Amino acid sequence: MSKLLTKTLREAPAEAELASHQLMLRAGMIKRLSSGIYTYLPLGWRVIKKIENIIREEMDAVGGQEINMPVVHPAEIWQESGRWYSVGAELARFKDRWGREMALAMTHEEVVTDVARQYIDSYKQLPVVLYHLQTKFRDEPRPRGGLIRVREFIMKDAYSFHRDFEDLDRYYPAMCQAYMNIFWRCGVDVTMVLSDVGMMGGSTAHEFMMLSEAGEDTLIFCDKCGYAANEEVATLQKGEPLPRPASVPGIEEVATPGTTEVEQVSQLLGVSTKVVMKTMVYESGDRLVLAVIRGDLDVNERKLANASGVTELKPAEPDRIRRAGMEPGYLSPVGLKGAGITVVVDDSVSDGGPMIAGANKAGFHLKNVLYGRDFSGTVRDIALARSGDRCSRCGSPLRVTRGIEAGNTFKLGTKYSSSMNATFVDVDGERKPFVMGCYGIGVGRLFACIVEGHHDEKGIVFPMTVAPYHVYLIHLGESDDVKEAAQRVYAELDGAGVEVLYDDRDVSAGVKFNDADLIGIPVRVTISKRTLAHGAAELKLRSADEVRLVDLGDLALQIRNMVAAEKRKYNDRRVQYPTVW
RNA sequence: CGGGGCGUAGCGCAGUUGGUAGCGCGCUUGGUUUGGGACCAAGAGGUCCCGGGUUCGAGUCCCGGCGCCCCGACCA
Known part of the structure; x- marks a missing residue:
């Protein structure tokens, strides 16, 4: 101990707010070098190694083979998959001395796919599961909470390669179980929730969440049937659609001065908020996205972004809305002109009868507005599940909590194998792209979760x-x-x-x-x-x-x-x- | 990138109307202590975030920048 490189602090440095962050700093386990970039001191590094070994054991137990892939990647491989262009500034790019474009590994789908296409030729070799524990760099816009969210971090990522979707479906539960084992063995209680596929692409995804107010994600639970989902993808029952009479009278303009919110319109006209259309405008680059939903519901921006095929959305500026011929506070999908406007309509509106919408004119609304007749758009579920909303599976009230994402699992499908031409020869002699799964755990984050979950007033209780x-x-x-x-x-x-x-x-x-x-x-x-x-x-x-x-x-x-x-x-x-x- | 806050010794902080920087902890040396962050004595340690400006004089006032933290948009 007298030789151990550490320094215990009586007081926590001002930069730390979370218990885990303060304690790791005070116990001399980590040291910050720059925003979101940390050195592990001897005590902290020993913990990391313990966690890594648990992960190794569980990965090996489900057939994983450990490899090690580079931190520096040539641009070409990211160009092949297309992510060189689709991923933004979080991919750190630089040039080597010859001016060749390079990137710091943010994740390893491309590289592992490149390995697979070289070394796996036949269905007889499948399935193959490769994993590694490696440093990643993501130039996150906002690191926070000590090791909870950093820019440079060690991640365990595993990738599985299958003949077909059925085999991936068979394998996936084993990996999920391995995940539960890892987290439990580290002393972290996690809940598995349905999640968005995000930048990874793919079909099905789950996140392993430690419930905590310090968490960055909002989670939706049904205590009755066990439905658990990230708010980003959580579904809900929206109730009976509004009745749709055989014939609906034409649109009628009504004066509604000073009623810029759904609540005010419904009060003024003496109708339920369910009859009032809520229209929100978002912008994404040079595109405008109009979200139309029933007045008693809220828009889920993640769902909306997915529905409109963009990665980033933010509420549009009033000026921008006016330039597009709309009136903030009296927004309406009716009578839109001008290019570059995508309309996404929640099924709560498209399934129902006539509603009241804005008139795109200050002080006026429109009655008898009917989806299909008076306006159109892409129909999707874009509703936000909230506390007390009804579970889409069983109808019971939903509960909302916060959680820290300790790990995730994806059914990637053929997104990378197709774009990168990673194929094998199947029994029938045909070349087919691998069906892939990918599975990540943030090692440092898991460390933070452990401390977050195991401490008292005096310190950590490992x-x-x-x-x-x-x-x-x-x-x-x-x-x-x-x-x-x-x-x-x-x-x-x-x-x-x-x-x-x-x-x-x-x-x-x-x-x-x-x-x-x-x-x-x-x-x-x-x-x-x-x-x-x-x-x-x-x-x-x-x-x-x-x-x-x-x-x-x-x-x-x-x-x-x-x-x-x-x-x-x-x-x-x-x-x-x-x-x- | 939008909003809020903070940069003074290793850490936590103080610094008045502008007058040449201090406290606690930690560190070094000597001594006394030894079951829940001991005591005495003597020390070391500062580009007051950086640059410019105002002023006889700036940690303090003004302008510009940088860094860090927190809340949002993104993710393991």
Whole structure:
């Protein structure tokens, strides 16, 4: 310990706000170099290695083969997949000395696909699962929360290659189970939720979320049937569509001064908000996207972006709306002219009868507006699920919580294999693109999740499986017999394969105890004149209050048992992942 | 990129009407202590984020930049 490169801090640096961030800084596990870029100090790095080894074991158990792919990629491979052009500034690009375009790895689909097309020729070799633990760089717009969201990070990414979708479907649950095992063994309770496919592309995706207010994602749950989804994709029951009479009278303009919100219109006209159309305008580059939804619902921007085929949306500026011939506060999809406007209509509107819409004219609305007759657009579900909305599966009220995404799984399909011409010869002699899955875990983020979930007022309380050391050994007082006894205990434990951090510093008892609590090593062993008088050492679990004296002769055995028992708490339990979908 | 905040010793902070920088913790040396962040004494440590301006004089006022944190848009 006296030689260990660390520095425990009594006070947390001002830059840290989250418990995990403060504690990792205070315990001397990480050091910030630049925004979102961290050095792991010895204690922190040991934890990372523990996590990585758990991941390796579980990946190997589902047939994974570990490889290592480069951090620096030539532009060509990203151009092949098309992502050189579709991904924005988060892909860090630079030129090498010859002026060749290069990129820092942000993820490795392209590279692994390149490996697969070279080394997998036949269906007989499939399925193949490759994984690696590697540094990635994503030039995130906003790093935050210490290790929760960084720019440079270690990620475990695994990629599976299959003959067909059926085989991917068969394999996918095994990977999900491996994920549950990893998180549980690290002491992190996760919930698997349906998620958006994001920039990865592909069909089905799940995220593994640790529920926490510190989380960046909003999650929608149904307690009754177990439906769980990221808000980005969560569905809901929207209730019966509005009745659609056989004949609907033509559009009629009504004066509605000062009613720029759905609520005000419904009050003025004495109708339910369900009869009022809510129209929102977003912009994406030079395109405008008009979202039309029933007045009692809200627009889900992620769904809207997906529906309109763009990656980024933001609410349009009023000036821009007016230039396009519309009137903020009285927006309407009726009578739109001008190019570059995409209209996306929620099914709550398209399925129903006549509604009230804005007139694109200040102070006026239109009655009897009918989708199909008076306006058109792409019909999609673009509704935002909110607390209390009804579950699309069973109709029960939905609940909303926040979560930290610790990992995710995707059914990628043939997006990369097709674009990069990665094929194999199937039984029928035909060349077919691999059907791929990809599976990621942010290692540093998982570390942060562990600390976020395992701490108290005094510091971290590590699960034995990921603790930097098993035992924190303290001697109190500088007398030779105490120091010698401590050294013997250290040697004995070390010889028995127990990882011991020996606090040999000549500092007061309080300092040692407080540092022990802060660093959070699971077992604390104290040797002092007092314990030696009984021929014993004091044994304490970080997670419990009780201390007990253990005879020096029994100490090593007892500690070994303790370490094993603590590991078993996490390693033995296998959490079955839910199969509601 | 929009909104908010902060940059003074390794960390946490103070610094008045503009007058030449301080406190606590940590660090070094010596001594006394030794079961929950001890005590005494002596020290070391500062481009006050950077650049420009105002002024006899700027940590303090003005302008410009940079860095960092928090809230949003994006993701492991």
